[in-house]
Amino acid sequence: MTLRVFSHTCSNTEIVCALGCAETLVGVDADSDFPPEVVARLPRAGRDLDLDIEAVLRLAPDLVLSSLTVPGHERVVEALEQAGLRVLVCDPVTLQDIYQDIRRIAAALDVAARGDALVAQMDAAMPSVPVMGERPAVMVEWWPKPVIAAARHSWVNDLIRRAGGRNPWDVLDARSVPQESVDAAAMRPDVVVMSWCGVKEENYRADVVRQRPGWAGVPAVVQDRIHAVSEAFLGRPGPRLVEGYRRLRAAIAAAS
Missing domain, CATH: 3.40.50.1980 (Nitrogenase molybdenum iron protein domain)
Known part of the structure; x- marks a missing residue:
């Protein structure tokens, strides 16, 4: 049985799709706009800070992917958890934190190897360039x-x-x-x-x-x-x- 996932933030929606798991999404927040061909077909349950918890419950997700990157998200996450939903919360600060969140989401979707591959692909595409003189501010x-x-x-x-x-x-x-x-x-x-x-x-x-x-x-x-x-x-x-x-x-x- 395919896992039913609701994504509360744009970044988590994009991570799920980059992992090749778009078919697991049963709904997204109102601001998720990429990939357009995926989000266009999905129900929306309100903007990040004004999420309609009842609308999320009607979608019967097995997992909600949320975040604390926007001030005020704490109360939304609390409401989701109080509604009895399983919530995976991301709160990255560094690039390595983001990589770890991608791996956590991949593991929750049972595609851990894809998470490792996506992280490796991103890291290779963002190399540290050598700097000879003073770095521009x-x-x-x-x-x-x-x-x-x-x-x-x-x-x-x-x-x-x-x-x-x-x-x-x-x-x-x-x-x-x-x-x-x-x-x-x-x-x-x-x-x-x-x-x-x-x-x-x-x-x-x-x-x-x-x-x-x-x-x-x-x-x-x-x-x-x-x-x-x-x-x-x-x-x-x-x-x-x-x-x-x-x-x-x-x-x-x-x-x-």
Whole structure:
């Protein structure tokens, strides 16, 4: 009998499909949008923080894949567990954490070998590039106003370093940090990567970065190194981080 799986987050939906287990999915959250040919046919039970627990129960899943990567998910996970559902919760910080979550999900789906293979494939596609000189300072921002930058406890740190850069916000003991525009400018990033959560990539605007108070002399603005990389490729802890790495690498290489 095929396991019935409900996915509460985009990243978990993408992991299940990358493992070749799309047929196990009986429903997803409203934000899961990839792969489109899979999610288009599936029932949706609400957005991440407004999940309809009763709708999930009606789908009779054997397993719910959830996450703590969004503030407030704790109460949703608690509600799922109180409803008697079996829940596998991911809360990755580093790239290695993501690899471990992929292996955990693969084991739960009884395809452990596929999990190992997917991790190996991702790791090989995101090599640590050799750096001869100084690493460019790279800012990945999750939101433009206030400026919210990826800080130390983020897999983005691993991706930036592998791609040949450094994250100036790595000194801050947080997953991300909101800052005043002038404080963010003081970090003097050489590269700015817009990866605004919940906004389509085609709607990212570099002028929003250029026109910030105190940013006229920031190297990324002076050298016009402001790039758009969909949050789907950097903010989701799953297989499509490979595409995020590739785009980071291209942006960093151009600044090196």
